[in-house]
Amino acid sequence: MKRFVVLLPILFLLLCPLVAAQNRTYTIEALLRVRRVADPQISPDGKRVAFTIGDVNYEANRIVTQIYTTSLEGGSIKQLTSGDSSSSSPRWSPDGKKIAFTTGSQVWVMDSDGDNKEQVTKISTGAAAPVWSPDGKWIAFTSDVYPDCDKDECNKQRDERAESSKVKAHIVTRLLYKHWDEWRDVKRTHVFVVSSKGGTARDMTTGDFDSPPYAAASGVDFAFSPDSTELAYLRNPDKVEAISTNSDIFVMPLAGGPAKNITIRNRGYDVGPVYTRDGKFILYRSQATAGFEADRWRLMAYNRATGASVELTKGFDQQVDELVLSPDGNTIYFTAGERGKSPIFRIPIGGGVPQKVVGNVFASSLRVTPDGKAFVFSSSSMASPAEIYTSNADGSGLTALTSVNAELMRRYNLKPAEEVEWTGAMGKKIHGFIVKPTNFDPSKKYPLAVLIHGGPQSAWNDNWGFRWNPQVFANAGYVAFMPNPRGSTGYGQQFVNEISGDWGGKVYVDLMNGIADVLRRNSFIDRNRIGAAGASYGGYMVNWILGHNNDPRFRFKVLVSHDGVYNLESMYGTTEELWFPEWEFKGTAWSNPALYTRWSPHKFVQNFNTPILIVHGELDYRVPISEGMQLFTAVQRRGIDSKMLIFPDEGHWVLKPQNSQLWFHTVLDWLDKYLQPTSTTSSRN
Secondary structure, eight states: HHHHHHHHHHHHHHHHHHHHHHOOOOOHHHHHTOOOOEEEOOOOOOSSEEEEEEEEEETTEEEEEEEEEETTTOEEEEOOOOSSSSSEEEEEESSSSSEEEEETTEEEEETTTSSEEEEEOOTTTTOOOEETTOOOOOOEEEEEEETTOOSSHHHHHHHHHHHHSSOOOOOOSSSEETTTEESSSSSSEEEEEEEEEEEOOEEOOOOOSSSSSSSEEEOOOOOOOOTTEEEEEEEEESGGGGOOOOOOOEEETTOOOOOOOOOTTTSSSSEEEEOOOOOSSEEEOOOTTHHHHHHHOOOEEEEEETTTTEETTTTEEEEEEEEETTEEEEEEEEEEOOTTTEEEEETTTTTOEEEEOOOOBEEEEEEEEETTSEEEEEEEEEEEEEEEEEEEETSOEESOOOOOTTTHOOOOOHOOOEEEEOOOGOEEEEEEEOOOTTTTTSSOOOEEEEEEOOOOOSSOOOOOOOOHHHHHTTTTTTEEEEEOOTTTTSSHHHHHHHHTTTTHHHHHHHHHHHHHHHHHTTTTTEEEEEEEETHHHHHHHHHHTTTTOOOOTTOOSEEESSSOOOOOOOHHOOOTTTTTHHHHSOOOOTSSSSHHHTGGGGGGGGGOSSSSSEETTTTTTTSSSSHHHHHHHHHHHOOOEHHHHHHTOOOSSSHHHHHHHHHHHHHHHHHHHHSSOOOHHHHHH
């Protein structure tokens, strides 16, 4: 009998791992353990790749990023930086002996093996985004400065006075005085140049404007000419920046002198200048339509001798995202979204029909090796976090160079996203994705969580995400449905265009038809347990559904609106990028009130009757918190079961790890309350 009693605990201990494995689900806690691999950079000799890995520091409530290298032939990774502060933006010197990077808001350089770290910039306003000149003598970077200060000492004194003053008031005289989650009423972003050996940095873009402008959409937007004598940069020359998407490319001598606007004829976005190897052309991406931030991105070539620009991708109906030039200068490679993927395309330097080279990937941070024989890029899927990959230039030999998260992800065996297609409004085929739980059983009934993307000119892609991760929803016991209705990118420009001026129209039909089709095709989904959640435009659509939850085929039992647009009239008066509502609703709120009235969710309060969770960040200047507060007031006065979660320290996105953990648990607990037969909160904690 004693032997049996002794064996019971042993047997229990042996069975525990098996039971845990059988019941394991992918939780927010697991998501926070994923390492964030990004920003691959190939060494000039083509032998190594530098990249970054971000890890969650839970106690500090932030992501700490460090720099690593690995061989282009694969193998182990080497950590080059460490410490409590993040290090990012690794950039090889032209001779490959040094790596520039940023840490502590300054630019540093180190040996290629991580030794001999030396600070290059000592500018009081900080430095970011280093770019080497081809001759290795200079490093360009950005810094936020007071435009009327001509010396760093002036900036330093102004910052010190502002920090020590008890008065924190803002006095503004222009629009776009706030942007995303910060005030932009005093300082401007400027491009500086400093000797790669250190010294006094020189402001290259003096004046009361941002360079790159906030309208720019491609990250680092300045470049040196091949002979290191010229700098290309961006700025918006228009007077009222809040209504303008006119980002132009300027060039100026590095030694100083007048700047020249080389895209002055185009009133839309122009971004991402890349000089050709022979210096004859500047390649860039461009949007033709003024005021429309979701217009088709074209690949352009500017002839430096003639001053003429031509489009190289005429007839290509997708958006050119990133571009790199082959070492021989004959071929341009670029990525473009396509039905939830981001393949790699190639096109001759003279233009033509783009040819897909690497498909079935979600490529970003595209690079080409110095010999032109291979690509290096980051890629991920809804089932796999980002790693660094390589392939031959003809698309063959796709191989993962890193496996930073492989061991962690093997524990969960996440199911890949499944593609679905249905017929939307006006007979248009609509595409999307479904993610099922790891322990999916087709004989069981699952609630459906409909996740609606923002933008609205955006898309659910088959890539990894940390804010709205479908695997966390699926493995909390849901079938997650991610539809790409009208307005989604990757399906041609006309598809993108058809949401403007029609926010609750065809897109709503696309979504409702998609849900009905998913229910019809999948008997394992319980049509009586459906919830919807979304952020930004996705939050708007949730708010629209709140007033239109009357589809005869099904009903939503519960909703989640994160940073959702609620009152289009008040939204116009408080958001910062005014070009957006003026394009989407064809004018201002007073010049074209009909569209604002027609598509505003707040006009349908009398129909509200669905339980709703409202989430908002107090630092959200894109969709200000007043939108969430108005909605919460309405549903509370209507007597609807509702809850509001407010983050005082977050903007349009929830980025801090502990906040993200609270967000996921609050959202899932709210869905569980109405969609799960018994509470599963304890099993997730």
